[in-house]
Amino acid sequence: MVTTDEKGPLTAKKKSVIIRSCDGDEFLVSESAAVLSTSLKKILEEKEDRLIHLSDIDNKTLAMVIAYLSTHADDGLSDDLKRSFDQEFVSGKEFDVLKYLVLATDTLQVTCLCYTVAKKMADIMKNKLVEWVRREFDIQNDYTPEAEAEIRRLDAWAWDDRQLEDD
Amino acid sequence: MPNIPFELVEDILRRLPVKSLKRFRAVAKSWCFLIDSDNFIKLHLRQSLITNSNRHLLLGGLGLYSVNLDSLDKAHAIKPPFYYKSVDGISNSCNGIVLVMSDPPVLYNPFTRGYKVLPNCCVEYPAPLDSYSKTAYGFGYDSGNDDYKVIRVVEFRHEISHVWMASETKIYGLKSNSWRRIEDFPYPLPFLRGNWRVHVNGALHTLVEDPDNMDAARIFAFSVQTEKHYQLHMPPGVRIRGVDVNLDVIDGCLSVVCTNRSRVIIWVMKDYGVKESWIKLLTISPPAIERNDFVKPLVYSRDGDKVLLNCDDKRLVWYDLRKKTVDNVDVDGIPFVFYAEACVESLVELDGRDVVKKQGKEMDKKKEKKENKEKIRKKSVKHLVSSATLVLFVSAITIPGPWSENFV
Numbered sequence: 001m002v003t004t005d006e007k008g009p010l011t012a013k014k015k016s017v018i019i020r021s022c023d024g025d026e027f028l029v030s031e032s033a034a035v036l037s038t039s040l041k042k043i044l045e046e047k048e049d050r051l052i053h054l055s056d057i058d059n060k061t062l063a064m065v066i067a068y069l070s071t072h073a074d075d076g077l078s079d080d081l082k083r084s085f086d087q088e089f090v091s092g093k094e095f096d097v098l099k100y101l102v103l104a105t106d107t108l109q110v111t112c113l114c115y116t117v118a119k120k121m122a123d124i125m126k127n128k129l130v131e132w133v134r135r136e137f138d139i140q141n142d143y144t145p146e147a148e149a150e151i152r153r154l155d156a157w158a159w160d161d162r163q164l165e166d167d
Numbered sequence: 168m169p170n171i172p173f174e175l176v177e178d179i180l181r182r183l184p185v186k187s188l189k190r191f192r193a194v195a196k197s198w199c200f201l202i203d204s205d206n207f208i209k210l211h212l213r214q215s216l217i218t219n220s221n222r223h224l225l226l227g228g229l230g231l232y233s234v235n236l237d238s239l240d241k242a243h244a245i246k247p248p249f250y251y252k253s254v255d256g257i258s259n260s261c262n263g264i265v266l267v268m269s270d271p272p273v274l275y276n277p278f279t280r281g282y283k284v285l286p287n288c289c290v291e292y293p294a295p296l297d298s299y300s301k302t303a304y305g306f307g308y309d310s311g312n313d314d315y316k317v318i319r320v321v322e323f324r325h326e327i328s329h330v331w332m333a334s335e336t337k338i339y340g341l342k343s344n345s346w347r348r349i350e351d352f353p354y355p356l357p358f359l360r361g362n363w364r365v366h367v368n369g370a371l372h373t374l375v376e377d378p379d380n381m382d383a384a385r386i387f388a389f390s391v392q393t394e395k396h397y398q399l400h401m402p403p404g405v406r407i408r409g410v411d412v413n414l415d416v417i418d419g420c421l422s423v424v425c426t427n428r429s430r431v432i433i434w435v436m437k438d439y440g441v442k443e444s445w446i447k448l449l450t451i452s453p454p455a456i457e458r459n460d461f462v463k464p465l466v467y468s469r470d471g472d473k474v475l476l477n478c479d480d481k482r483l484v485w486y487d488l489r490k491k492t493v494d495n496v497d498v499d500g501i502p503f504v505f506y507a508e509a510c511v512e513s514l515v516e517l518d519g520r521d522v523v524k525k526q527g528k529e530m531d532k533k534k535e536k537k538e539n540k541e542k543i544r545k546k547s548v549k550h551l552v553s554s555a556t557l558v559l560f561v562s563a564i565t566i567p568g569p570w571s572e573n574f575v
Contacts, residue, residue, distance in 0.1 A: 096168070106172075106175055118175070118179045121179050125183060125187065134195070140195065142196050157186075
């Protein structure tokens with residue numbers, strides 16, 4: 001894990017940075033939290049600027065990521081507490097919200113959160129139908145009806161589940 | 168709606184079980200291509216291994232069942248898509264694949280339903296006078312060559328004294344799809360219960376009686392990659408006189424289980440090959456288990472606090488390593504007797520798809536009458552060949568039942 005005591009131009013623990021979302025909202029974040037994102041850490045190392053503008057992350061998603069970073073930067077919390085925070089963090093979130101989150105964590109390179117979100121998305125997808133997946137990922141079906149039927153017949157057992165959901 | 172780049176899609180798909188992935192091949196061509204790619208198959212397997220997910224227990228004995236290890240709630244019957252008798256034994260699992268010891272043996276991935284019937288392999292060794300033969304199969308992964316290998320040892324023993332006389336060893340590689348003979352095994356396999364389940368670190372392990380000391384046993388390993396034998400140290404002070412000693416594996420570590428009338432001790436070798444790393448994992452005795460119970464460690468719980476034990480091939484229990492207590496596990500539909508093998512599900516392909524495809528196409532018979540005739544002709548020829556193979560196998564070798572020794 002990255003710590004704030006690392007050598008570099010910005011070492012003071014209490015320093016903060018301002019992060020601005022694509023829709024203009026600004027968030028004041030402690031530097032120790034910001035550097036848990038590999039991308040933000042690099043930006044902070046490269047320039048003195050205390051204001052970071054993120055052109056592709058909206059305010060709602062950014063607020064969530066910052067809540068995560070702040071919790072994980074809190075030295076007073078045990079690893080167990082952080083783990084249960086992670087589980088709480090993704091539980092009950094809509095698939096759409098998770099999509100924005102996974103993109104944001106990928107952009108910001110917050111690997112741990114990216115994995116947690118990807119796992120949650122996989123858990124939701126697990127029992128879904130093909131049509132649901134196409135809708136959620138905005139994918140055009142490029143199979144001919146015959147080719148798709150052949151795939152479905154080959155592994156017909158993979159559809160043989162009463163719990164398959166389309167919503 | 169945001170558009171998720173394909174690398175991220177891959178990252179998410181890697182965390183899905185095999186069944187969902189097989190279904191999602193129908194989403195689009197790019198998804199099908201990804202899911203079928205060698206690279207994705209390996210990444211998916213590695214993801215499951217490092218996160219301890221997509222794990223199951225395979226139960227064999229009478230029929231084949233799988234139980235999801237995270238829920239441990241229900242035993243699902245598995246019906247192999249090839250000729251299979253319900254008493255046929257299964258080997259250890261390796262990357263989601265097992266060897267089904269039918270006539271002929273079959274490599275089988277129960278999660279993708281892919282399989283590969285092994286080609287015929289005769290015994291070349293001239294049977295010594297007054298001998299009978301006994302066959303053992305081992306199965307493992309050769310990571311150096313990225314190949315799955317089956318080892319067959321045919322042992323000749325004296326009809327009356329049962330003394331080991333000779334062994335013939337042959338090895339099968341999935342890549343070459345052929346058998347070849349290798350150097351004969353220099354030791355008999357007395358402790359095997361019909362097969363060789365202890366696959367750790369790319370080697371198959373077995374206990375061998377110590378010729379110099381009647382009280383002791385040695386651990387011999389056969390490397391699937393180098394095809395060489397080597398020896399490992401036993402846990403300190405373990406004797407075999409008056410004690411039933413078994414070799415096992417738990418979550419990739421070698422384990423020795425010592426059972427006598429009053430208690431069971433389970434040892435684990437924490438660092439493979441390091442003599443000093445043998446630790447006593449647990450000691451358990453009645454009433455926590457029944458007297459004379461045969462105990463086999465299966466897996467650790469996710470948090471590592473508990474160990475799942477197979478008690479006497481009849482019950483599954485969680486043993487709490489801290490509290491030293493035992494909890495029975497109730498699995499719906501679990502067979503009365505079984506042997507259990509922990510395994511991870513994988514997409515690893517075995518080539519059996521062609522056969523499945525043919526079966527699928529056969530359903531189109533009515534549409535394609537012309538082709539149909541020819542197919543039937545080809546099929547009947549195939550049928551003849553496979554039944555001839557079967558006869559050869561039955562006459563050449565005697566395959567022991569998986570628990571022949573347990574039931575005697």
